[in-house]
Amino acid sequence: MTTQNTQDRLQDSLLQVTHLLEKHRLVETMLHNQANPKQELIESLVHRQHLAELQAMLRRLHPADVAYILEALPLDQRLLIWQQVQAQRGGEILLEVSDAVRESLLEGLSRNELLAVVQQIDTDDLPDVAEQVPADILQEVSQSLNVRERRWLQSSLAYPRDAVGHLMSKGLLTIRDHSSLETVLQELRKREELPDHTDKLFVVDTRHVLKGVLPLHTLLLADPQAQVAEIMAANVVSFTPEEKASDAALAFERYDLVSAPVVDTRGRLVGRLTVDVVMDFIREEAEEEALQRAGLRGEEDLFASVWDSARNRWLWLSINMVTALIASRVIGLFEDTIVRIVALATLMPIVAGIGGNTGNQTTALVIRGLALGQINLGNTGHLLLKELGVSLLNGAVWGSVMGLFAFLLYQSVSMSVVMAAAMLLNLTVAALVGITVPLVLYKLGRDPALGSSVLLTFTTDSMGFLIFLGLATLFLL
Amino acid sequence: MTTQNTQDRLQDSLLQVTHLLEKHRLVETMLHNQANPKQELIESLVHRQHLAELQAMLRRLHPADVAYILEALPLDQRLLIWQQVQAQRGGEILLEVSDAVRESLLEGLSRNELLAVVQQIDTDDLPDVAEQVPADILQEVSQSLNVRERRWLQSSLAYPRDAVGHLMSKGLLTIRDHSSLETVLQELRKREELPDHTDKLFVVDTRHVLKGVLPLHTLLLADPQAQVAEIMAANVVSFTPEEKASDAALAFERYDLVSAPVVDTRGRLVGRLTVDVVMDFIREEAEEEALQRAGLRGEEDLFASVWDSARNRWLWLSINMVTALIASRVIGLFEDTIVRIVALATLMPIVAGIGGNTGNQTTALVIRGLALGQINLGNTGHLLLKELGVSLLNGAVWGSVMGLFAFLLYQSVSMSVVMAAAMLLNLTVAALVGITVPLVLYKLGRDPALGSSVLLTFTTDSMGFLIFLGLATLFLL
Numbered sequence: 028m029t030t031q032n033t034q035d036r037l038q039d040s041l042l043q044v045t046h047l048l049e050k051h052r053l054v055e056t057m058l059h060n061q062a063n064p065k066q067e068l069i070e071s072l073v074h075r076q077h078l079a080e081l082q083a084m085l086r087r088l089h090p091a092d093v094a095y096i097l098e099a100l101p102l103d104q105r106l107l108i109w110q111q112v113q114a115q116r117g118g119e120i121l122l123e124v125s126d127a128v129r130e131s132l133l134e135g136l137s138r139n140e141l142l143a144v145v146q147q148i149d150t151d152d153l154p155d156v157a158e159q160v161p162a163d164i165l166q167e168v169s170q171s172l173n174v175r176e177r178r179w180l181q182s183s184l185a186y187p188r189d190a191v192g193h194l195m196s197k198g199l200l201t202i203r204d205h206s207s208l209e210t211v212l213q214e215l216r217k218r219e220e221l222p223d224h225t226d227k228l229f230v231v232d233t234r235h236v237l238k239g240v241l242p243l244h245t246l247l248l249a250d251p252q253a254q255v256a257e258i259m260a261a262n263v264v265s266f267t268p269e270e271k272a273s274d275a276a277l278a279f280e281r282y283d284l285v286s287a288p289v290v291d292t293r294g295r296l297v298g299r300l301t302v303d304v305v306m307d308f309i310r311e312e313a314e315e316e317a318l319q320r321a322g323l324r325g326e327e328d329l330f331a332s333v334w335d336s337a338r339n340r341w342l343w344l345s346i347n348m349v350t351a352l353i354a355s356r357v358i359g360l361f362e363d364t365i366v367r368i369v370a371l372a373t374l375m376p377i378v379a380g381i382g383g384n385t386g387n388q389t390t391a392l393v394i395r396g397l398a399l400g401q402i403n404l405g406n407t408g409h410l411l412l413k414e415l416g417v418s419l420l421n422g423a424v425w426g427s428v429m430g431l432f433a434f435l436l437y438q439s440v441s442m443s444v445v446m447a448a449a450m451l452l453n454l455t456v457a458a459l460v461g462i463t464v465p466l467v468l469y470k471l472g473r474d475p476a477l478g479s480s481v482l483l484t485f486t487t488d489s490m491g492f493l494i495f496l497g498l499a500t501l502f503l504l
Numbered sequence: 505m506t507t508q509n510t511q512d513r514l515q516d517s518l519l520q521v522t523h524l525l526e527k528h529r530l531v532e533t534m535l536h537n538q539a540n541p542k543q544e545l546i547e548s549l550v551h552r553q554h555l556a557e558l559q560a561m562l563r564r565l566h567p568a569d570v571a572y573i574l575e576a577l578p579l580d581q582r583l584l585i586w587q588q589v590q591a592q593r594g595g596e597i598l599l600e601v602s603d604a605v606r607e608s609l610l611e612g613l614s615r616n617e618l619l620a621v622v623q624q625i626d627t628d629d630l631p632d633v634a635e636q637v638p639a640d641i642l643q644e645v646s647q648s649l650n651v652r653e654r655r656w657l658q659s660s661l662a663y664p665r666d667a668v669g670h671l672m673s674k675g676l677l678t679i680r681d682h683s684s685l686e687t688v689l690q691e692l693r694k695r696e697e698l699p700d701h702t703d704k705l706f707v708v709d710t711r712h713v714l715k716g717v718l719p720l721h722t723l724l725l726a727d728p729q730a731q732v733a734e735i736m737a738a739n740v741v742s743f744t745p746e747e748k749a750s751d752a753a754l755a756f757e758r759y760d761l762v763s764a765p766v767v768d769t770r771g772r773l774v775g776r777l778t779v780d781v782v783m784d785f786i787r788e789e790a791e792e793e794a795l796q797r798a799g800l801r802g803e804e805d806l807f808a809s810v811w812d813s814a815r816n817r818w819l820w821l822s823i824n825m826v827t828a829l830i831a832s833r834v835i836g837l838f839e840d841t842i843v844r845i846v847a848l849a850t851l852m853p854i855v856a857g858i859g860g861n862t863g864n865q866t867t868a869l870v871i872r873g874l875a876l877g878q879i880n881l882g883n884t885g886h887l888l889l890k891e892l893g894v895s896l897l898n899g900a901v902w903g904s905v906m907g908l909f910a911f912l913l914y915q916s917v918s919m920s921v922v923m924a925a926a927m928l929l930n931l932t933v934a935a936l937v938g939i940t941v942p943l944v945l946y947k948l949g950r951d952p953a954l955g956s957s958v959l960l961t962f963t964t965d966s967m968g969f970l971i972f973l974g975l976a977t978l979f980l981l
Contacts, residue, residue: 033741034751034877045882091758099878101886123758212724221721224762226703243720244698247689264510274511280787281568281600283780285701285762302779303760309783310757313790314872320797321868322861329873330886333893337901340865340894344902347861351854352909358850359913365842365849372842372849373835376965377828379853384799384824388817391798395791396806400511401576405522409578409807416810417817424814425821432829436836488853 040088041096047081048104082111090116094123097132101330106135113140118147121156127328129159142167150176151196154183182268191275192268194308195289195298198222201231204238204256208249211241224301226285230259236294239263265290266300272308277400279305316476322347343481350485354379357489361496364504370437371499374446377429379491382453385421386483389414389461394475397465411462418458419451426450441503449495453487456494460486517565518573524558525581559588567593571600574609578807583612590617595624598633604805606636619644627653628673631660659745668752669745671785672766672775675699678708681715681733685726688718701778703762707736713771716740742767743777749785754877756782793953799824820958827962831856834966838973841981847914848976851923854906856968859930862898863960866891866938871952874942888939895935899928918980926972930964933971937963 051074085093085108093112097105097120109132112120121129121144133141145153145160145168157165169177179197186192199222202211211228215221227240239259249258265288266275278284279302289298318327322343327336358365358375365372393410396402402410430447434440464482465475528551562570562585570589574582574597586609589597598606598621610618622630622637622645634642646654656674663669676699679688688705692698704717716736726735742765743752755761756779766775795804799820804813835842835852842849870887873879879887907924911917941959942952 032744032747032751033755034748037877038880041880042882089759095758095877098876099880099883101883215724218725220725223760225721226762243724244702247692247720247724248695248697267509270509271511274509278510280780280783281572282566283700285703285779302762302783303757306757306779306783306786309786309790313786313794317790317794317797317872318868320794321864323865323868327869329869329878330883330890333890333897336890336894337897340862340898341901343865344858344861344898347858348854348902348905351857354857355850355854358853362846362850366846369839369843372852373832373839376835376853376856377825377832380828380831380961380965381821381824384821385817387798388800388820391795391800392804392806395794399575400514400572401806403515403518403576405519406576406578406807413807413810413813417813420810420814421817421821424818425825428825484857488857 037092037095040084040092041099043084044081044096044108045100045104047077047084048100048107051077051081051107078111081108085112090119091123093120094128097124098128098329102131102332105131105330109135113144116147117144118149122148122152125328126159127331129156131328131331133159138164146171150180151198153180154193157184158188186268189272190268191266191270191272191289191300192298194272194275194304195266195268195300196222196304197298199286199288199296199299200225200228201235201296202228202241202255204230204232204254204259206255207251208246208253208255208258209251211246211255212251222299224286224303229288229296229299230255231296235296237263237265237288237290237296240288263288267291268297272305273312273398274400275300276305276309276312316474319474319477320480322481346481347484350481350488354485354488354492357492358496361492361500364496364500368442368499368503370433370442371496374433375492375495378446378449378453378495379488381425381429381450382457382487382491383484385418385454386457386461386487387480389418389458390465390475390479390483393462393465394479397469397475402466407462407466411459414458414462415455418454422451422454426454439503442499445495445498445502449491449498452494453491456490457483457487514569514572517561517569518576520561521558521573521585522577522581524554524561525577525584528554528558528584555588558585562589567596568600570597571605574601575605575806579608579809582608582807586612590621593624594621595626599625599629602805603636604808606633608805608808610636615641623648627657628675630657631670634661635665663745666749667745668743668747668749668766668777669775671749671752671781672743672745672777673699673781674775676765676773676776677702677705678712678773679705679718679732681707681709681731681736683732684728685723685730685732685735686728688723688732689728699776701763701780706765706773706776707732708773712773714740714742714765714767714773717765740765744768745774749782750789750875751877752777753782753786753789796951796954797957799958823958824961827958827965831962831965831969834969835973838969838977841973841977845919845976845980847910847919848973851910852969852972855923855926855930855972856965858902858906858927859934859964859968860961862895862931863934863938863964864957866895866935867942867952867956867960870939870942871956874946874952879943884939884943888936891935891939892932895931896928899931903927903931916980919976922972922975922979926968926975929971930968933967934960934964 088096093116097108100108113136121132124132136144141161141164145156145164148156150172153168169180172180183193225243227242228246229237230239230241232238239261240263241255241259245258264278264282264284266278268289268291279287284302286299286301288296289300291297322340324339324342327339331339393402426447429450430443433446434443460483465479468475468478570593574585577585590613598609601609613621618638618641622633622641625633627649630645646657649657660670679691702720704719705723706714707716707718709715716738717740718732718736722735741755741759741761743755745766745768756764761779763776763778765773766777768774799817801816801819804816808816870879903924906927907920910923911920937960942956945952945955
């Protein structure tokens with residue numbers, strides 16, 4: 028038993044792998060650079076020894092750890108390691124890497140290799156990788172399944188990625204309510220193992236309708252003579268396959284669940300949701316949101332090619348470019364004013380920038396409230412009033428500070444009043460837009476995290492320039 | 505058994521509560537507005553009936569659901585609900601609300617109420633609320649604990665909030681390796697219940713050193729005659745109390761853990777980490793990061809007072825104001841240039857803005873890579889080269905687009921060349937800064953999510969103005 032920090036241990040493994048790869052590369056370079064056949068033989072032996080060492084090391088690692096190493100390696104080294112592991116453990120490793128990295132791993136495989144790797148994956152897990160697997164391969168693998176498994180796969184794939192139906196698994200243990208605990212225990216003992224994360228058994232009637240659950244804890248502690256129906260928990264948190272996974276995730280957190288039944292509209296048990304899948308979902312959702320907010324579409328492989336990376340960012344850049352151009356044209360309307368009072372050109376980015384900053388604060392709060400289900404029709408009015416209050420207060424305070432600053436720089440009272448007024452107005456605009464944009468996107472069924480910041484910055488920039496230069500034109504010329 | 509969506513059900517509860525509160529408020533207003541004693545009596549009866557209805561409804565709700573309702577209600581309504589529940593269930597509800605909301609709930613309590621509420625909380629959970637509880641109350645509660653619990657509390661509180669030691673619980677079941685499964689089962693049956701999330705028992709020797717774990721699944725399925733030592737899992741993922749909780753969270757996700765032992769440097773079992781706590785930690789960390797990136801210090805209560813909210817945002821605004829002022833002074837250096845070519849004033853925000861956008865994309869990727877432990881000394885070089893490549897490609901493509909745009913607007917070839925060159929240069933600066941800033945903050949032990957965006961925007965703004973206006977001064981005048 029080692030007490031070394033798990034993350035340090037992983038880093039060590041990564042370093043060792045990199046080290047072995049380095050040696051491997053050195054030998055390979057030597058092999059290329061000289062033609063002495065005897066020397067070549069020796070080198071090739073050394074070479075093989077390094078590979079054997081590498082393979083032994085990879086074998087000792089958990090699939091999730093191999094996945095970690097693959098993600099942290101630049102593309103060429105990543106593919107070298109992948110070659111070593113894909114034939115035996117490719118399936119389980121594929122499940123652990125991010126979508127973008129999975130794509131990079133599958134790209135290089137031949138049709139037969141692809142088929143072999145995908146066939147290693149359990150039917151339950153196939154939906155997780157389905158997006159990166161070519162349709163014909165998926166079709167062929169699906170043909171090789173038995174009828175029940177094929178039907179399961181098809182129905183899973185039919186649910187959207189963020190629905191409970193996509194994430195649920197079929198491995199679950201059902202019992203009948205009129206059995207005694209003793210019988211249940213005996214039945215269990217006949218099995219080799221229980222499905223992972225089994226913390227409760229599902230009690231169903233003849234039509235497979237869920238009646239309750241029997242926690243393993245109860246099974247262990249209660250009198251073996253007791254009937255399941257007497258001691259089962261009848262009040263169960265359950266989900267439907269159509270339910271949003273993010274709602275299910277909130278329920279897992281709230282009620283501290285390890286596993287939960289998924290039932291159809293008639294109450295029949297159709298699957299099981301487990302905490303490991305939910306936790307992965309939460310993490311992926313949080314990461315995706317963080318990346319999307321910066322305009323990256325979902326997961327970008329840290330070591331994607333320059334070309335792939337650049338394209339991944341173009342949509343966002345082109346949208347931003349259009350909004351920047353529009354804001355630029357707003358300034359263009361006031362060219363005459365700027366020529367006459369050039370100080371305006373130095374001050375205008377402040378009004379626009381601070382507006383964007385305060386608006387983003389409001390938006391971040393609203394997006395979080397929406398994600399946690401804390402914002403609803405009943406309280407948006409309250410929220411709007413509060414945020415307007417905050418922006419008026421901030422506008423008054425920071426507008427005065429900026430007005431003072433403008434006065435110190437340009438010794439003009441009227442300029443400083445225009446500055447202060449523009450700050451106050453733009454901060455108010457920022458609060459209004461910062462609340463309405465995410466709410467409207469949410470109502471339209473769009474992801475508020477994705478579009479809010481562009482729309483917000485666009486408004487606070489354009490309006491900032493318009494308000495400031497407009498006021499200046501009216502009162503300073 | 506209901507098949508209603510869990511989140512919808514919660515929303516319904518919230519609406520019902522709001523409805524009852526509304527009725528309550530109406531009656532209260534009527535009571536205030538008239539002095540007829542008989543009428544008053546009737547109203548007060550109606551009033552009491554509403555309260556009874558409300559209390560009955562709250563009693564039926566899980567503490568986490570009450571917490572949800574408290575978080576979604578504006579301050580005055582929130583405190584009304586809190587009054588109804590605090591005496592009986594305050595402790596468990598306090599554990600479920602966010603830090604900011606907890607503060608708002610505790611603020612209004614008298615010393616005795618505070619003491620009563622905090623005493624309801626299990627020692628294991630006290631560290632979670634300790635920050636919001638006045639020190640003397642915590643001291644008094646701690647005095648009422650027995651020696652072992654008090655020592656546990658003190659050691660838990662001594663660990664930082666983001667350390668495993670702060671999150672671990674003491675409720676765990678230990679067994680000895682020479683027992684038979686039968687004995688273990690008998691011992692278990694003597695208990696009323698097992699600690700939550702017990703999916704494995706911990707096998708220790710006489711000195712309480714961890715030797716392995718016995719999963720409940722094994723206990724259920726294996727031959728009762730077998731010895732613990734024969735069938736326990738000796739290779740266990742364990743943590744130390746000093747370890748960072750975020751690293752432990754990654755391990756929980758990677759190895760799909762439900763619970764894991766925490767051991768000291770000598771391998772002795774000191775506590776247990778469970779998936780529910782880890783999941784809460786992941787969620788809180790993600791949310792905090794999202795809010796911090798927008799410059800909100802940690803959790804802000806959606807319905808905090810205007811004053812509290814405004815103050816919560818001042819640090820960030822004042823920092824941004826300073827950087828905006830500096831950028832503004834950079835423009836000030838080129839006032840003469842702008843007076844002669846006013847078009848520069850309209851184009852300069854584009855160069856600065858797009859630089860900020862691309863830099864933020866790089867930063868978001870780097871922050872994610874750091875959080876997942878995928879970035880290390882060995883691959884930062886690769887990453888830097890890749891991001892520079894992306895920025896050169898993007899700079900060439902979008903620089904040309906912007907150059908063309910500048911030409912169309914102002915019919916000047918030299919202006920369009922200056923625009924394109926400035927874009928290319930500022931995008932390169934953005935990539936360099938976008939990588940180095942989060943890496944340096946991380947090396948310094950600071951949170952890269954917190955400071956990166958200010959520093960980045962500051963650089964891309966100032967450098968954008970400097971490069972564009974500088975090139976214009978050199979080549980266009």
